[in-house]
Amino acid sequence: MRPSYELTPVLGEQSPQTVPSQTDPAGCSESRLIELVQSQDQRACEVFYEQHKGLAYAVIVRLVADRNTADDLLQETFLQVFREIARFRGAAAVDTWIYRIARNVALDELQKRRRRRLAGLASVSVESDDGRQAQGVGAFEASALERLVESLPSRQRTAVVLHTIHGLSFQEIADRCRRKLNTVKSDWSRGASTLRKLRQK
Amino acid sequence: MTTHIDPEQIALYVDGALEGPSARAVSEHLKGCPQCRADQGDTSRLLADLAALPTSREPTRDLWPGIAATLAADTDTILANLRDAIGTRQIATATRLIDGLLDSLRRLQASDPNASALLNYFAQWMDLGFTDRDCEGMSALMLLRRSFARLPRHPWLGLRGTDIVHLRMVEGILAVYSEDYDNAIRHFSAVIGLELDVTDADLLVFSEWALARAYTRKGQYTKAIEHVEHALALADSAERSEMAAACAVLKAWLLFQTGKNDEAVALLNLAEAVLRETDDSLSLANIGSALGRIERRMGRYGASARLYVESIEQYRHCKHRRNHLARALVNLAFVNRLLAVRVESGQRDVDTGDADPTGDLRKQAAQALDEAEQIYGASRDGRGRGMVLLVRAYLEMDAGHWSRAEFAAAEAYELGRRCGDLVLKVRARVQQCRVVHTQRQVSQGDPLKAVLDAESVDAWIEEAMHLVATTELEHLRANTLTWRGITRLEYADQVADAHACCDQATQLLQTLNASDYALDELRLLEAMLGEAGPFARRPPMGLINRRR
Numbered sequence: 001m002r003p004s005y006e007l008t009p010v011l012g013e014q015s016p017q018t019v020p021s022q023t024d025p026a027g028c029s030e031s032r033l034i035e036l037v038q039s040q041d042q043r044a045c046e047v048f049y050e051q052h053k054g055l056a057y058a059v060i061v062r063l064v065a066d067r068n069t070a071d072d073l074l075q076e077t078f079l080q081v082f083r084e085i086a087r088f089r090g091a092a093a094v095d096t097w098i099y100r101i102a103r104n105v106a107l108d109e110l111q112k113r114r115r116r117r118l119a120g121l122a123s124v125s126v127e128s129d130d131g132r133q134a135q136g137v138g139a140f141e142a143s144a145l146e147r148l149v150e151s152l153p154s155r156q157r158t159a160v161v162l163h164t165i166h167g168l169s170f171q172e173i174a175d176r177c178r179r180k181l182n183t184v185k186s187d188w189s190r191g192a193s194t195l196r197k198l199r200q201k
Numbered sequence: 202m203t204t205h206i207d208p209e210q211i212a213l214y215v216d217g218a219l220e221g222p223s224a225r226a227v228s229e230h231l232k233g234c235p236q237c238r239a240d241q242g243d244t245s246r247l248l249a250d251l252a253a254l255p256t257s258r259e260p261t262r263d264l265w266p267g268i269a270a271t272l273a274a275d276t277d278t279i280l281a282n283l284r285d286a287i288g289t290r291q292i293a294t295a296t297r298l299i300d301g302l303l304d305s306l307r308r309l310q311a312s313d314p315n316a317s318a319l320l321n322y323f324a325q326w327m328d329l330g331f332t333d334r335d336c337e338g339m340s341a342l343m344l345l346r347r348s349f350a351r352l353p354r355h356p357w358l359g360l361r362g363t364d365i366v367h368l369r370m371v372e373g374i375l376a377v378y379s380e381d382y383d384n385a386i387r388h389f390s391a392v393i394g395l396e397l398d399v400t401d402a403d404l405l406v407f408s409e410w411a412l413a414r415a416y417t418r419k420g421q422y423t424k425a426i427e428h429v430e431h432a433l434a435l436a437d438s439a440e441r442s443e444m445a446a447a448c449a450v451l452k453a454w455l456l457f458q459t460g461k462n463d464e465a466v467a468l469l470n471l472a473e474a475v476l477r478e479t480d481d482s483l484s485l486a487n488i489g490s491a492l493g494r495i496e497r498r499m500g501r502y503g504a505s506a507r508l509y510v511e512s513i514e515q516y517r518h519c520k521h522r523r524n525h526l527a528r529a530l531v532n533l534a535f536v537n538r539l540l541a542v543r544v545e546s547g548q549r550d551v552d553t554g555d556a557d558p559t560g561d562l563r564k565q566a567a568q569a570l571d572e573a574e575q576i577y578g579a580s581r582d583g584r585g586r587g588m589v590l591l592v593r594a595y596l597e598m599d600a601g602h603w604s605r606a607e608f609a610a611a612e613a614y615e616l617g618r619r620c621g622d623l624v625l626k627v628r629a630r631v632q633q634c635r636v637v638h639t640q641r642q643v644s645q646g647d648p649l650k651a652v653l654d655a656e657s658v659d660a661w662i663e664e665a666m667h668l669v670a671t672t673e674l675e676h677l678r679a680n681t682l683t684w685r686g687i688t689r690l691e692y693a694d695q696v697a698d699a700h701a702c703c704d705q706a707t708q709l710l711q712t713l714n715a716s717d718y719a720l721d722e723l724r725l726l727e728a729m730l731g732e733a734g735p736f737a738r739r740p741p742m743g744l745i746n747r748r749r
Contacts, residue, residue: 074260192244
């Protein structure tokens with residue numbers, strides 16, 4: 001029998017060696033789901049992907065304005081998410097964290113395109129940077145507006161998407177894209193003004 | 202003719218990005234210009250519509266199968282996650298990842314591309330408190346040894362640099378668990394020596410930390426502190442606050458060894474604040490145990506006992522690292538015995554805490570020792586078993602069981618000799634002197650035994666002095682000097698020698714800010730020196746009062 005030593009209550013910590021109970025990832029809390037994903041539970045990873053893919057895809061497809069590329073970048077985003085999730089400490093909300101990764105993946109892609117173009121290697125299949133015309137704009141429902149945004153030149157689109165749709169400040173965009181604050185403001189105002197004109201057509 | 206405002210300016214105005222005079226100018230103009238006001242309305246609607254676009258959009262096709270296939274083939278991902286979980290002390294996550302890797306470990310082949318990295322992270326995880334955890338029907342330590350045996354041995358010709366680093370780490374960790382600290386130091390130093398090739402900051406932090414731990418176990422504190430400082434700086438620059446906290450715990454211990462008790466306590470509290478955010482019960486229990494040791498050094502035995510009781514409870518959560526629990530049990534037993542002596546000698550002060558003065562502190566001490574002995578019985582921890590015997594010798598001595606006390610101290614020495622543990626050898630030799638001397642004080646025996654005792658005691662204390670001089674354990678050195686003083690005075694009439702020992706011990710204990718049993722024993726030596734002649738007799742603290 002274990003002797004007692006005038007024990008005082010201490011720490012409600014769980015034993016680190018506690019074996020996790022088998023839970024269905026689909027029904028569990030976000031923090032539990034993240035724990036399961038951190039331990040590479042395949043089903044949990046799938047549920048996690050299904051829950052968060054739309055958010056990541058929205059920012060990616062708006063920034064790159066090309067659905068095929070966006071699909072590839074969404075895959076890249078989630079591979080990065082799963083590779084780094086052990087570091088995720090819940091300090092930022094998980095949505096914010098994934099959104100930031102997705103945004104960076106998309107902005108890196110735009111940067112690559114710019115470098116390719118500068119090197120004279122721009123492929124004809126890289127669309128939209130020279131102002132692709134929107135087609136079939138009828139009533140200005142959401143999808144039509146999305147298409148108008150996609151038709152903007154890359155820098156104007158980046159500024160409008162990040163500032164007006166996804167809520168970043170001009171300064172944050174300038175910092176992330178390594179551009180001057182006034183350049184970002186000017187890109188944005190030109191983008192907004194172009195969109196207004198396109199919508200009036 | 203009216204000049205209208207540029208639409209881009211209107212957009213910036215609507216967005217709130219215009220300031221000062223520009224904003225005022227636009228505002229003034231809008232009041233009198235219906236066309237620009239219409240533009241303003243359009244822009245506002247556009248921005249509102251944009252802001253209202255859905256935050257989520259569906260990809261055009263199902264991408265999950267592609268992601269899943271890439272992930273499945275991605276052992277690097279799992280190992281990267283494992284490394285991060287270990288680095289950030291997310292113990293449960295690391296353990297779940299390890300569970301998923303056990304099968305690969307059991308079937309590990311030298312040709313597996315990630316074999317050495319896998320083994321290294323497994324070894325690091327095991328080091329977090331899982332040596333005895335069941336892994337596929339054997340302990341984690343056994344699985345590590347067996348898997349490692351299947352990989353190529355030194356000099357690792359033809360292996361990649363990173364693989365060599367991983368294998369060195371594994372060899373170092375295995376050497377620590379065989380108590381072969383010189384070999385451990387050799388391997389960890391080699392990893393650090395390869396610094397230019399090691400880009401993984403976590404690996405470097407771990408190596409420096411492990412090196413500091415190995416030097417600490419050898420009693421080489423100057424070297425230990427040098428490496429723990431490196432580890433701390435590296436952990437800081439890599440923003441690994443949990444690893445930094447683990448390093449801080451070791452640094453605090455080393456500061457305590459040089460008498461910087463307040464700094465040590467402050468550092469332990471900082472580390473505790475960081476580690477409380479993790480599920481690293483072992484480190485938290487280690488912190489409690491270190492605080493208990495510091496309180497004991499300051500003579501606050503009641504507070505010390507309470508901290509040990511708390512850390513014992515925490516260690517009980519770490520089911521797979523029983524030796525830490527055993528060590529805390531031995532420490533609790535010792536402090537309970539010290540409390541008992543203090544209570545009996547009428548020194549009960551405010552800080553004896555909840556101790557029952559009539560009570561069974563010694564009984565509790567004996568129970569704790571029994572439990573510790575049982576745990577150590579299953580392990581090969583020579584120092585641990587030796588420490589049980591040393592505290593056992595105190596209890597036997599207090600009960601007047603002189604032969605049993607002598608036997609326990611002698612057995613502890615023998616264990617120290619067999620495992621080459623010189624700290625244990627020193628403690629055992631001092632304990633042997635303590636037992637013989639105490640017996641002599643309370644029962645004037647046979648004159649022949651007295652002559653034999655004098656010879657033994659002289660040899661023991663000289664050996665202890667010689668050994669302790671090779672370490673940096675200042676507290677133990679002070680206590681050994683005290684006992685050398687007592688024995689020189691008592692058995693050889695060497696008053697000058699005894700004075701010299703007393704002076705040196707006083708200086709050491711002052712530097713260490715010690716107010717514990719070592720100081721009590723030094724006071725005893727001082728009293729003996731202060732007596733009229735060198736033959737003056739006076740039993741040590743505690744015993745004199747008990748026998749009244």
